[in-house]
Amino acid sequence: MTPPKPPEAAEPSPARRLLSTPTVGPLAALLLACVFFSFNSDQFLTGGNFSLIIQQVMVVGTLAIGQTLIILTAGIDLSNGAIMAFGGILMAKLAAEGTVPPLVAIALGLLVCAGFGAANGLLVTLVPLPPFIVTLGMLNVAFALTHIYSQDQTVTNLPAPLTALGETFAIGDTRVTYGSLLTILLFLLFAYLLGQTAWGKHVYALGNSPEVARLTGIRTGRLTVGVYTTAGFVYGIAALLLVSRTGVGDPQAGQTDNLDSITAVVLGGTSLFGGRGLVIGTLIGALIVGVFRNGLQLMGVASIYQTLITGILVILAVTVDQLSRRRIR
Template sequence: MTTTAAPPTAAPPAAPRRSGAARGLVTHPTAGPLVALLAACLFFSFQSEQFLSGGNLSLVVQQVMVVGTLALGQTLIILTAGIDLSCGAVMAFGTIVMAKLAAEGTLPPLVAIAAGIGVCALFGLANGALVTFVRLPPFIVTLGMLNIAFALTHIYSEEQTVTELPGLLTGLGETFPLGRTDITYGSVLTIVLFLCFAYLLGRTAWGKHTYALGNSPEVARLTGIRTTRLQLGIYTLAGVIYGIAALLLVSRTGVGDPKAGQTDNLDAITAVVLGGTSLFGGRGAVLGTLVGALIVGVFRNGLQLMGVGSIYQTLITGGLVILAVTVDQFSRRKVRR
């Protein structure tokens, strides 16, 4: 008697796999901030017909370029698990140095710009030396430098706004037409800087070492990375970026104002956090910081168009920061599990 084998049971259909590109897009650290930016733009476009106009969007980008450039330098430091509270005050001192030297004819305009950027780099070098060699906490070091830079700004400027600047200092504030919108050269410079550092952090050994330093300085040192030199260089490079932000600020305002940049350090940190960079170091992306700076600019511009007072704009921005840090904290806990 022969038996017939039962036909094999059909396997349940496999769940469709998400392609590698789609999965990478969803898990990319910039994806969340980008969705938030698009949602904010959509919301404010319904609240004000003026929001999506070319002139208004150009204004948002102009307002973002200074804080965004500051936030770029801040990102490098936060990736190493540090923080820089002095960036706004250092930038303000750089604006006064380059503006005063150029306006008074002490130095040629190009040399005055280099001097302003150089002064900011020296502040970064001093911050880095105290953090790396003296082993002081970055929070304390940069808090002290904030007060020093603030005082030097007012002493050197004699509480006077510097005006009648040479055209070379204000050239980045000039615009060129792009379609029906006028774009400043400074905005283009900011975007180029972000693209350059996105490449450096994502594609070079220096970038990989920076992330390793933020994840674990001791492990990075044991793998052969010269952590002291790397950290010192990052703080100095951040100072150079603050100097570039100082030039952008002068070009946008047309003056050297000793009162400028008083809250830009907090705005820069806000942009970094909203952009998905972890305050605990080792995780984040500079393009996320650019998106974070745009989120801040969009919210302030949109709320202003809606007639919301500036104090409420600050209140909402503070809430966004707390929300972003909370999300980062929960995501870190999930990774540890």
């Protein structure tokens, strides 16, 4: 007598699948925040204000793209703000002093930032050392090199190629910077790479289980170094965006941007334990921080309370992630 077949597990409904998507919660939070601030400030729902929000988050948002790549592999990068600061000073000083042509200065800055990322990746894989320790040490190295190289002097009188991304173009009555457009394009590019390519699937597999990824034939060491190097290159782009927005090379830049980038990643629904999250969620997370800070400022709330609210949001986001992981188990 043939034993009865076990009942097949019911397919989750479309509504259940939608609610389980990591970006749904952050997107709902962003929309609710926009509704709240639109009722409390007449200036909030204007094209100029939204353009300002994007300009305010474009540097941290770009840093957060690289941070997302690393966190998806179950790592973390505390050095990205310092790497960005060094890249910005290097580009600015080489170009302003005429040591090399401006475009060459930009290319060298990008390559040096990628080199910092590669060094992080090699130390994590070859020694091996925990990403937290490696990037904490690299933060101090990059911070010191920035101040040594710049002699604690702000670099001014930058040539036009270094400030071009800070120029604006018109969309209707709203002025938008080219840097904001570049940031959005970078998010779309990495959303495609992570979601539609073998490389992206390997990154998720590495974050879920390095051993299982290795047994399936993924060269986990090479992949990890590649992720950190790519993240470093993205930090170089963030350095160029920062220089173009401020118009100077500032040795004091980026000192809290590492934590702000982690905040954007976490608020966007990416798990700190790796293997789960979307880079578009990081964009939403960066916008949540930007909207809250902008909206509270328009309401006249002191900046210290903006920091307080951001901290509470991070704790809530990590708590939700922990609870969802337990439910999956």
